[in-house]
Amino acid sequence: MPELPEVETVRDGLDRLVVGARVRDVEVFRDYSVRRHDGGPLSFADQLRGRTLAAAARRGKFLWMPLGQDAALLAHLGMSGQLLVRDGNDPWRHPHLRVRMHLEGAPSQATALDFVDQRTFGHLAVVDLVPTPDGEPGGLGAQEAAVPQPVAHVARDLLDxxxxxxxxxxxxxxxxxxxxxxxxxxxxxxxxxxxxxxxxxxxxxxxxxxxxxxxxxxxxxxxxxxxxxxxxxxxxxxxxxxxxxxxxxxxxxxxxxxxxxxxxxxxxxxxxxxxxxxxxxxxxxxxxxxxxxxxxxxxxxxxxxxx
Incomplete structure (x- = not known):
């Protein structure tokens, strides 16, 4: 299972390559990968479409990308989850691709962010942001004193x-x-x-x-x-x-x-x-x-x- 350094490596890559991009469209290929999202896969896609990935933040093994001050795209990689920045024009598709987010305006040449998960223990969800009790930014990479609601019970990590x-x-x-x-x-x-x-x-x-x-x-x-x-x-x-x-x-x-x-x-x-x-x-x-x-x-x- 990925531990903090592995998840931080992913966060850093997202920060450099996709922060600032707008989600043009979303394809969910396996509903189970968005099981933690209230409303199901159609709602998940609707709530992401047209939103800008404003930052890449992490607390412990949880990753999130704020979509404004009220919500964030939350990711947990589970045992085998991967977030891969790709050129969406490349016809090759990973055999364990679960969700693809089509991007525009990324600081790199990326036109897609893929969630790949062989063992399917990971998940994505659009969730509410809640204030941090101490008034400090939610985690490493966070710009606001807010954290995804499902992560609020998780302690800060040693790289914060x-x-x-x-x-x-x-x-x-x-x-x-x-x-x-x-x-x-x-x-x-x-x-x-x-x-x-x-x-x-x-x-x-x-x-x-x-x-x-x-x-x-x-x-x-x-x-x-x-x-x-x-x-x-x-x-x-x-x-x-x-x-x-x-x-x-x-x-x-x-x-x-x-x-x-x-x-x-x-x-x-x-x-x-x-x-x-x-x-x-x-x-x-x-x-x-x-x-x-x-x-x-x-x-x-x-x-x-x-x-």
Whole structure:
């Protein structure tokens, strides 16, 4: 599943290539891909047609493109969703094309924005914008103090300018983590605490911070929580430079290109390989129906911890 750096890579591409474009027409090829839109596919097309894509914003793994001050085109990529900027005059059609938005006036040569989704867990919808409680822009790339209504419950992410280290918002996350009675990795994955950190980057951040995933949050010192959050931001910013992490063809950027940060992963998916810091073999544990990867030496397991 795409995580924050992968979704941010897509947002950045949309910002550069289609912001300012007007939606001339919309074709919905699979109704299920707009299932979260109230009114169905015809309403979805009607509410987009003639609107201008005013910005490209993101909070956690949610993307949106404001259509004015009252509404936005909201996208969640799910496990395999892709937003591809294309030349609509090209007759080739992706076999998993679900929605095509025909554009005019884009800053690039793009004449179409395609939503492609092989596994169909992603979705698009036109939704209302609601004010942010703190009066700050809704997320990275947002220009207004507003956020899509379905995203209002999602916490800000570590790449959001409002969440700068040492600031009030970042310190509020530190306090929220320490109030939890759970393991630190579970807290990192809780999108109501801090958004956008998924399984890959949680493991990488904990390895950098030298903390085991089962360390109890209410027993961590503030400096340890800050170290984890700083490591998570650091690893995600590094991943951005490489275009994200691609393990197969299901994650690509808006130009259809894969990221290659997987070549730089220290522990995630590296079971049985040497830790790049100490040489100890990386361990894999079952965790929340997924996996957690750690270095047994750099990240000693606590004597007792909440998984």
């Amino acid at each position: 300018p409002v969440m700068a280290p040492g600031g009030a918002a970042r310190e509020a996350v530190v306090a929220a983590v320490r109030r939890r009675r759970t393991g630190i990795k579970r807290a990192l994955l809780d999108q109501t605490v801090v958004s956008g950190v998924g399984n890959i980057y949680a493991d990488e951040a904990l390895w950098r911070a030298g903390l085991h995933f089962a360390r109890a949050t209410d027993r961590l010192r503030p400096v340890e929580v800050r170290r984890v959050l700083d490591a998570a931001e650091e690893v995600m910013r590094e991943a951005l430079v490489h275009g994200g992490t691609s393990f197969d063809a299901l994650y690509v950027n808006v130009n259809g290109e894969s990221g290659y940060f997987d070549r730089s992963l220290a522990v995630y998916g590296q079971e049985g390989r040497q830790c790049p810091r100490c040489g100890t073999l990386v361990r894999r544990d079952a965790f929340m129906n997924r996996s957690a990867f750690t270095c047994p030496r750099c990240q000693p397991r606590p004597r007792s911890g909440r998984w």
